[in-house]
Amino acid sequence: xxTVEERVKxxxxxxxxxxxxxxEDSFTADLGAESVDSIExxxxxxxxxxxxMDEDAALAVQTVGDAVKFIAEVCxxxxxxxxx
Amino acid sequence: xxxxxxDRSHEIRGKFSPLSLGRPLWDLRCGMSSLRERLVGxxxxxxxxxxxxxxxxxxxxxxxxxPVNDMTALAGHDLxxxxxxxxxxGLEISGKGKSEVGLDExxxxxxxxxGRGEVERLRGGNMDEFLASAKASLPNVACNLPVWQYxxxxxxxxxxxxKADFEISGRSGIDGEVEEPAAIRGSRKxxxxxxxxxxxxxxxxxxxxxxVYIDEGAEIHPFSRIEGPCxxxxxxxxxxxKCREGNSIGPWCRIxxxxxxxxxxxxxNKYHDGFLGHSYVGExxxxxxxxxxxxxxxxxxxxxxxxxxxxxxDTGSTKVGSLIGDHTKTxxxxxxxxxxxxxxxxxxxxxGKPLPKYIPSFAWFIEGIATKGFGKGRLYETAKTAxxxxxxxxxxEAEAMWDAVFEMTAPERNAAIKKGRKMLFK
Numbered sequence: 245x246x247t248v249e250e251r252v253k254x255x256x257x258x259x260x261x262x263x264x265x266x267x268e269d270s271f272t273a274d275l276g277a278e279s280v281d282s283i284e285x286x287x288x289x290x291x292x293x294x295x296x297m298d299e300d301a302a303l304a305v306q307t308v309g310d311a312v313k314f315i316a317e318v319c320x321x322x323x324x325x326x327x328x
Numbered sequence: 329x330x331x332x333x334x335d336r337s338h339e340i341r342g343k344f345s346p347l348s349l350g351r352p353l354w355d356l357r358c359g360m361s362s363l364r365e366r367l368v369g370x371x372x373x374x375x376x377x378x379x380x381x382x383x384x385x386x387x388x389x390x391x392x393x394x395p396v397n398d399m400t401a402l403a404g405h406d407l408x409x410x411x412x413x414x415x416x417x418g419l420e421i422s423g424k425g426k427s428e429v430g431l432d433e434x435x436x437x438x439x440x441x442x443g444r445g446e447v448e449r450l451r452g453g454n455m456d457e458f459l460a461s462a463k464a465s466l467p468n469v470a471c472n473l474p475v476w477q478y479x480x481x482x483x484x485x486x487x488x489x490x491k492a493d494f495e496i497s498g499r500s501g502i503d504g505e506v507e508e509p510a511a512i513r514g515s516r517k518x519x520x521x522x523x524x525x526x527x528x529x530x531x532x533x534x535x536x537x538x539x540v541y542i543d544e545g546a547e548i549h550p551f552s553r554i555e556g557p558c559x560x561x562x563x564x565x566x567x568x569x570k571c572r573e574g575n576s577i578g579p580w581c582r583i584x585x586x587x588x589x590x591x592x593x594x595x596x597n598k599y600h601d602g603f604l605g606h607s608y609v610g611e612x613x614x615x616x617x618x619x620x621x622x623x624x625x626x627x628x629x630x631x632x633x634x635x636x637x638x639x640x641x642d643t644g645s646t647k648v649g650s651l652i653g654d655h656t657k658t659x660x661x662x663x664x665x666x667x668x669x670x671x672x673x674x675x676x677x678x679x680g681k682p683l684p685k686y687i688p689s690f691a692w693f694i695e696g697i698a699t700k701g702f703g704k705g706r707l708y709e710t711a712k713t714a715x716x717x718x719x720x721x722x723x724x725e726a727e728a729m730w731d732a733v734f735e736m737t738a739p740e741r742n743a744a745i746k747k748g749r750k751m752l753f754k
Contacts, residue, residue: 287745
């Protein structure tokens with residue numbers, strides 16, 4: 245199983261059409277995500293990991309690294325197994 | 329006599345979704361007034377009390393001065409308990425006469441007349457139990473009173489109701505201000521411009537085929553054409569609108585573009601061009617520029633509407649437009665298919681194609697799919713902002729009611745979101 249970081253980066257790349265993604269990248273400033281993209285990214289992360297995220301908390305996440313941490317924490321809280 | 333209006337059946341309320349989600353059925357409109365105003369005007373009770381679904385009880389108390397879900401309101405009065413969907417026209421029920429319960433063919437209570445002496449003998453901790461007790465212990469009378477079946481019935485009847493209401497109002501003439509040049513077609517006695525209403529120059533009021541009633545403080549901007557029968561509510565503004573026949577608009581609406589045979593509740597905006605026909609629009613709705621709906625299929629067949637996201641209902645009519653719930657917003661260029669349902673608190677972002685015919689409440693429709701979007705909190709923030717712009721306040725009671733609607737509508741919304749996610753990953 246791929247790690248949370250690998251899976252988050254793969255989905256982000258697919259959704260935003262960006263080849264190289266770094267953990268410190270901001271979804272909006274560096275990767276060009278519009279608010280609509282953010283909504284779809286949240287939906288795609290939920291589907292990918294089989295989790296439910298609070299919209300406000302999820303959409304407050306700024307960087308790819310923060311998204312990895314946030315998703316890992318939600319997985320832990322919701323008992324979803326992940327590769328660290 | 330005290331009139332009791334009761335609206336407790338989830339099944340019947342579902343037939344008037346999404347408009348019923350945020351209001352009792354008697355606050356739906358037809359012609360120049362609400363169903364409640366029509367019934368009260370017809371029956372002329374001493375006073376009124378209401379029984380609403382539990383989830384809107386606290387909110388509705390903030391909206392009316394009369395008792396709400398208060399069983400003590402039954403004692404000490406001769407009562408007429410009425411299903412609010414009974415059509416007021418021709419209704420002959422008075423508080424005098426034998427106690428009895430009027431039932432339709434399916435056994436639904438359409439009315440109950442209960443003398444004050446009988447009230448004490450009936451049992452029930454709530455209105456549902458009380459009515460069941462009345463049905464069990466009082467004489468049952470078969471009756472075939474006409475009732476409103478679905479929201480589109482109100483839309484389709486609106487023109488005729490407008491004509492009747494204008495007649496009943498007894499109003500005629502110009503109490504407001506009509507700036508020249510203005511054109512009044514048809515008989516001037518079929519036009520009423522209320523005090524404080526202003527008709528700008530270059531406006532046509534066409535009463536040839538029905539009356540035009542422009543209520544207090546309304547403002548009609550140049551190049552608007554209003555075709556009767558039509559009612560423009562208090563403080564509404566028409567902005568060069570092509571207002572075709574059969575519209576009930578307002579109060580406090582902003583309307584442009586072309587509107588035909590539609591009912592629009594208060595504080596809703598359709599400021600710009602775009603067509604709205606045979607539609608019922610809730611309050612605090614904003615239709616973005618060029619939002620356009622179809623109300624007639626290309627093959628002229630009868631229109632079907634989905635009220636629950638699962639099963640289409642054949643309306644039996646070739647002309648049905650959109651049902652749009654309270655606080656829903658559409659983006660520029662939104663295209664609505666014939667017989668569309670947009671739930672309450674829905675946010676629509678156009679895709680360039682006609683939308684799916686059913687979009688559940690609280691969905692954010694983005695890039696062609698239903699999503700959770702930014703959640704209900706952001707929708708509430710938008711509602712607060714929109715309301716504050718008109719001097720109205722979002723309340724804790726309103727929020728609690730909409731929270732309940734959010735929960736009630738979760739199954740259909742979650743199903744739509746799930747379907748959307750499958751498309752997202754394709």
